[in-house]
Amino acid sequence: MPKPHMCSAALLDKDLSGQTFVVTGANSGIGLVTATQLASQGATVVMGCRRTEEGEARAAEIREQHSSAKLEVYALDLGKLDSVRAFAKTVQDKHDALQGLINNAGVMNTPQQKTADGFEMQIGVNHLGHFLLTELLLPALKAGAPARVVIVSSCFHDKAMGREGKIDLGDLFFEKREYDGWEAYAQSKLANLLHAQSLAKRLEGSGVTAVSVHPGWVRTNLARHSMPVWVQNYILRPVFGIMGMIEPWQGAQSSLHAALADDVPEHSGAYYSQLGVYRDKSFNKGGWPMKSPNPAANDDATADALYEKSRTLVGLA
Numbered sequence: 001m002p003k004p005h006m007c008s009a010a011l012l013d014k015d016l017s018g019q020t021f022v023v024t025g026a027n028s029g030i031g032l033v034t035a036t037q038l039a040s041q042g043a044t045v046v047m048g049c050r051r052t053e054e055g056e057a058r059a060a061e062i063r064e065q066h067s068s069a070k071l072e073v074y075a076l077d078l079g080k081l082d083s084v085r086a087f088a089k090t091v092q093d094k095h096d097a098l099q100g101l102i103n104n105a106g107v108m109n110t111p112q113q114k115t116a117d118g119f120e121m122q123i124g125v126n127h128l129g130h131f132l133l134t135e136l137l138l139p140a141l142k143a144g145a146p147a148r149v150v151i152v153s154s155c156f157h158d159k160a161m162g163r164e165g166k167i168d169l170g171d172l173f174f175e176k177r178e179y180d181g182w183e184a185y186a187q188s189k190l191a192n193l194l195h196a197q198s199l200a201k202r203l204e205g206s207g208v209t210a211v212s213v214h215p216g217w218v219r220t221n222l223a224r225h226s227m228p229v230w231v232q233n234y235i236l237r238p239v240f241g242i243m244g245m246i247e248p249w250q251g252a253q254s255s256l257h258a259a260l261a262d263d264v265p266e267h268s269g270a271y272y273s274q275l276g277v278y279r280d281k282s283f284n285k286g287g288w289p290m291k292s293p294n295p296a297a298n299d300d301a302t303a304d305a306l307y308e309k310s311r312t313l314v315g316l317a
């Protein structure tokens with residue numbers, strides 16, 4: 001079994017004083033570790049949380065470990081565009097300049113549901129909510145350049161439990177085809193990867209770098225729609241460990257590398273993968289960065305079309 005990719009000790013010791021990062025879904029799993037690490041290095045971290053009480057409780061725990069941690073917790077429901085706009089306004093009111101936006105929050109394999117704005121839940125939360133947030137925070141990111149947008153995708157953008165990752169621009173919300181939770185997740189995670197590519201193209205010369213990442217198969221609450229989380233964490237944990245499931249600390253490494261490593265701006269638009277499960281096993285060891293084996297992930301025309309469609313859907317066209 002190959003070992004997970006890990007950031008260097010020097011990278012995780014870099015002084016981030018004076019820098020401000022926004023992390024979505026910062027109250028749980030990979031987002032919580034990412035926020036904790038950035039704050040421990042001196043950054044101000046804005047924690048975007050759907051459940052603010054949970055966010056405040058986690059922020060209090062971070063402050064117990066790192067007494068000087070600079071944390072702000074604001075409400076963010078990516079399934080409600082009004083909430084995204086309100087969150088972005090709060091962030092902009094408090095911060096003229098940002099050095100990082102980590103689009104981390106996500107849901108996986110949900111039952112068929114719609115967001116408040118009528119989007120299929122997984123593409124709505126994982127991609128469209130983050131798409132609007134990114135567009136609204138771009139002025140602050142440009143003002144804070146050099147800055148980064150890190151979009152947490154998944155190796156399941158390639159194939160999720162046998163379902164091929166593809167974007168169906170004619171039926172993004174599964175209104176004409178039968179709904180499948182894994183197919184919808186694969187579509188949303190492919191959208192994440194393509195979003196980073198289009199951003200990189202549009203942001204050339206701005207000092208803002210955009211990349212996507214796969215964090216690995218990580219023991220978090222993400223599995224909640226596929227199995228009870230206690231089954232994953234207790235009953236199946238030894239087996240899953242042998243099969244390659246990693247801990248949140250290891251799972252945050254791709255995001256931290258993408259947010260902090262010096263050479264990432266040379267690879268704007270790229271995909272950074274922890275160990276993963278790909279259709280072609282030779283890709284399973286991942287790479288920082290690596291080219292996705294999914295031909296749909298290397299398709300500029302779809303990336304451009306998705307960008308335009310996303311602008312229209314979130315009311316920016």
Ligand SMILES: NC(=O)c1ccc[n+]([C@@H]2O[C@H](COP(=O)([O-])OP(=O)(O)OC[C@H]3O[C@@H](n4cnc5c(N)ncnc54)[C@H](OP(=O)(O)O)[C@@H]3O)[C@@H](O)[C@H]2O)c1
Nearest residue numbers: 025028029030050077078079105106154217218220221222
């Ligand atoms: N874990 C893995 O194996 C794995 C593999 C590949 C990719 N990923 C990606 O990693 C990212 C982080 O997931 P995780 O594994 O850390 O799972 P997690 O522990 O379930 O964390 C997900 C976070 O997203 C938040 N969230 C969900 N719906 C939201 C909404 N409508 N608005 C705002 N926030 C919302 C959750 O908030 P609540 O706590 O309120 O639910 C939580 O903070 C996701 O994008 C996921 O797709 C994970």
